[in-house]
Amino acid sequence: MVTISEKIDVSPYLHRDKPFWNTVAIIYTFMGYLGGITLLILPGIELNVLGVILLTHSLLISAYLSHELMHGSIFKKRHLNVTFGKVMLLFNGGCYYRFETLTLLHIAHHVDRADIITFDIPQAIQKQPHIVQQIILVLEWLYFPVTAFWSRWQWIISPWRNLERREERLRTIIILAIRGGMFAYLGLISPKALLLYFLSYIGMITVLRWMDAFQHTYEGFPPGTKLPKRNRAHEQINTFSNLFSQRYSWLNLLLLNFGYHNAHHTVMKCPWHSLHELNKELIKHENIRYVSLREQFINYHRFRITRLIKGQGEAIDNNGNPTFEKFYGAIDVSFLTVY
Secondary structure: OOOHHHHOOOHHHOOOOOHHHHHHHHHHHHHHHHHHHHHHHOOOHHHHHHHHHHHHHHHHHHHHHHHHHHOOOOOOOHHHHHHHHHHHHHHHOHHHOOHHHHHHHHHHHHHHOOEEOOOOHHHHHHOOOHHHHHHHHHHHHOOOOHHHHHHHHHHHHHHHHOHHHHHHHHHHHHHHHHHHHHHHHHHHHOHHHHHHHHHHHHHHHHHHHHHHHOOEOOOEEOOOOOOOOOOHHHHHHOEOEOOOOOOOHHHHHHHOOOOOHHHHHHOOOOOHHHHHHHHHHHOOOOOOOEOOHHHHHHHHHHOOOHHHHHOOEOOEOOOOOEOOOOEOOOOOOOOOOOO
16 A cells, blocks of 8 residues: 555655744744733723734634644754743643643544543533533533633642642642732733633634534544554544635634644644645645535534534545534544543
């Protein structure tokens, strides 16, 4: 069987250096974060709206930079990827998980072509009293990502519930104190800014969930399960690219080209700024399954409750053809959380 590496010379896409673009992305994240918060504090509705948009986008870029740093595609030296990865997690709230843990799980997602799930949200919802279930579903119907906060809180308190993680207690307390102190200080300066920050954070989670929802139909397995062996053919059939636009590729830079997901899974160390070039080469040899922007919006909205009850659904019919009638989508962000 001819492998993709024999069809395409992938070496030009491994560790391709474009330090200028990486620098721009990192500086934008810092400046956008600080500038966004400043605009939230200032008087004036127009400035506040601009601040929410800027802060939300800088949080999103910090998340996708975290992903790049997990793959070691920003810096040549590993310790720099780790250091900056931890900083990015401080921005986007993924800091309650260790960067090394998130990296290990995410790389396993690529290698095993499956996902490990310790907190199954549909099952967790079903175990709740009926009134709690209804509250969760109503909040999610209103686009308040309560299950995202729930899963994160499960991890935060786990060092006190799971003795195997008790060594994480001090670290968790320190992070809670630092972030809690920062938010308390912001609230003292401007309660309005604190509320708008929360709105921006919800916006970040919503966009991340939307982008992650239709990129895979991988199975989820509990820890310790012997995973079935999956080949590249299985990976590509169960991987989808969800772009803002195939025609205007520059639009995809808004989220660091994360929508070129088939290309990313072909060469996972290909940096974000070169994924569109790899994608052009890839489509000459493989049939990439795209989820259009319209299909993404429709299914994300239409199945926002269904996926919480039935899981991600199916994207391939019995004949192996794409179908979106039962493609409910994944629930949350795989590379910023531990499930």
